[in-house]
Amino acid sequence: MSEPPADTSPSPDAEFEAPIRVVLAKLGLDGHDRGLKVVARTLRDAGMEVIYLGLRQTTDSIVAACEQEDADVIGLSMHNAGHLTLAPRMLQAVDQAGLDVPVVIGGIVPADDVSTLIDSGVAAVIGPGTSAEEVVSAVKAAVDRQPDAQ
C-alpha cells in the first residue's frame, strides 16, 4: 500500500551546489509528527538532505545533531502552544554553541505570536495549509539569509 514518492529527482540547482542540510525535530513532549514527516519528505523530494531526529528532542540534542551533521538550517515543529517558551531557548542554545544556523518553525502559531517569534530571531514561521513550494522556498530563503552562507 505504500507508494514511492512521485518526484525523487533533485532540483536543477542541486547539480551545481551542495544540497541544503536540514535538521528536523520535535522539541519537548509534543507528539504531533504528521506535519513534520510530510515536511521531511517534501524537502527531500526538493533535493535537500534531511536529518530527521523525530520526537522528544532537547535543545542540546538538536545542537549536537547540527554540529555532527554540519546542518544549514533547523526545522522545528510545534503544536502544543509552547512556541513562545521553547523557540527562544532553541535560539539561545544555537547561539551559545557558536553556530550560525537559522531556525524555521512550523505548526500551529497564532498570528500575533508569529511577529514575536520573527522579532526574536526565528527565520520563518510556516503555518497550516502552506504549499510544498512555499515550504521549500521558506527553507531556502532562511539559509540564504545567514551572513556566512556559502
Place this chain on the structure above:
Amino acid sequence: MVESMSGIPLDPFYGDELEPGEYPYTRGLFSTGYRSKLWTMRMFAGFGTATDTNARFHALLRAGGTGLSTAFDMPTLMGRDSDHGWAIGEVGRAGVAVDTLADMEDLFAGIELDKVTTSMTINGPAAIAMAMYVAVAEKNGVGRANLGGTIQNDILKEYQAQKEYIFPPRPSVRLVTDLVRFTTAEMPRWHPVSISGYHIREAGSTAAQELAFTLANGFAYVEAAVAAGLDVDDFAPRLSFFFNAHSDFFEEVGKYRAARRIWATWMRDRYGATNPKSLMCRFHTQTAGVSLTAQQPENNIARVAIQALSAVLGGTQSLHTDSYDEALALPTEKAARIALRTQQIVAHETGAASVVDPLGGAPFVEWITDEMERQADEIFDHIDQLGNGSMLEGVYAGIEDGYFVGEIADAAYRFEREVNAGRRIIVGVNEFTEGDDDEASLLSVGHETEELQLKRLEKVRGERDNDAVGASLAALVEAAGQPDLNLMPPIIDAVRTYATEGEIVAALETVFGTYVENAVV
C-alpha cells in the same frame, strides 16, 4: 409517535432484511436507536490547575451535566512531573496538571463520585490515574465498586499514531491488562479501555486503515486479557471504541457500519464470545481536528456539522464536535458553544435521530460498507501473518518493524501531494481563497498556572512521609518484576503516600525500560 416535520408518522426503522439490533449489528446495536436514548454529547475540556478544572466541573454539573471528561496536560500524559525538564512551557496548557494524589483530590473536590461518570483521557500512565481516582473516591467514602466511567488506556495506538508512550509495548500491555483485570474484578461499572482510531486517522491514515488498525488493537487486547486468565465474556462487554468523523460522508458511514459487523463477527467466531454485549461495538466519535483549516476558520463550522451528521447516521453512542478555531489554538468558549449547538441542531432539528440507520439499504452505502470491510480484512490478514496467527503478536511486530507508522506516513504524504497538486480541493486553502484576511479572536493560556503548580508540587513533597513513599515505590518495583502480579494494588498504595506520577513512572522504568521510537520518515 415520531413524526416528520410535516406530520408523517415514522417507523423506528425501514427495510425488512437485516434489522437494527440483530447480529452482526451492521444496522445498529438497538432496534429503537436514538428514540430510546439520544447519543451523549460529551465535550472534552480542561486546562490550568486542578482547582481551575474543578470549578469548571462544578459549573457543568450545576448546568445539568452528569458526565465529566478530563483532559490532562502533556507532562501528565507522558508520566512526567511538572518540574521535569521536558515539562517547561507545557504545564496546564493543553489540559489539567496532575502530579500527585493532592491534585486529584482538588480536581474532584465536592463532587459525588458515585453520582457522576468520569472519562479520563490518558494512556501511558493510565494505571496511575486510575489508582488516584480510586484513592480519592475511597478517601471520600465512595467504594471503588460504585465508580462509573471510562479510562482511555489504549497504549497500542500510541506507538502507531499519538506517540504518548512511556514504556516499551509489552510491559505497557501488561499494565493495560492489569487494569482490565482489576476493574473486571472490582469495578463493574467501569470501562477499562477505549480502543481509539481517532488518533490513527489524525496522524494521516485512510478510513480503512483507521478501521482495521483500531479493531486489530481491540483483538490484541482481547487476546492479552484472555492470556491473563480472563473469560472473554467477563470483560468484553466493558470494551468500547473511539472513531474519527472525517469529511468523506458516505465513506465514514460505511466505516462505522463495517466496524460493528467486523467486531461482532470476530468476537463470536474467533474469540468465542457468547454474551451479545461482548459482540457489540459501542463507540464514541469526534469530528476530525485535522480537517479544520486555519484559513477562513468559520468554514469549519460547516465541516463539523457534516462530519457530526455522518457519525449520527452511522450510529455513534457519543459525540464530541470540534470548535471552528482549533486549527489556530485551544477553543474559545464561544467556539466551543457553537460546536455543542451544532450537535443539538443535528439532534433536534434535522430528524436524523428519528429512524435507525436511515441510509441502510442504499446500494452505494451497502457497497462502501462492504468495501471498508474488504480492505480491513486485507490488513487483518497481514497483521495475523506478522503474528503467526496471533493478532497481539502481529500488532507488536507491526510496531517493531515500522509497519503502522510507515503506512500512516505514506497515506498522509499521498494526501498532501494531492492537495498540493490541486487534485483535491480544500475550500479556502487551495481554492476559493478570497476572504482569508479576517483575524479570529483566540484563547491564550498564561504562565501563572506553571508557577502555581510548581509551588503546589514542592509543598506536597515537603509535607509527605518520604519513608513511606520510598517503601511503596520499592514494593512496586518488586511487584513489577513478577509478571503474574497485578500492579494496580501496589500503584494504589504508592499514590496514597503522595508519591508523584513521575516517581511511580521512574520506578517502573527501572524494570520496564523506556521506549524510544526508531524515527523513520
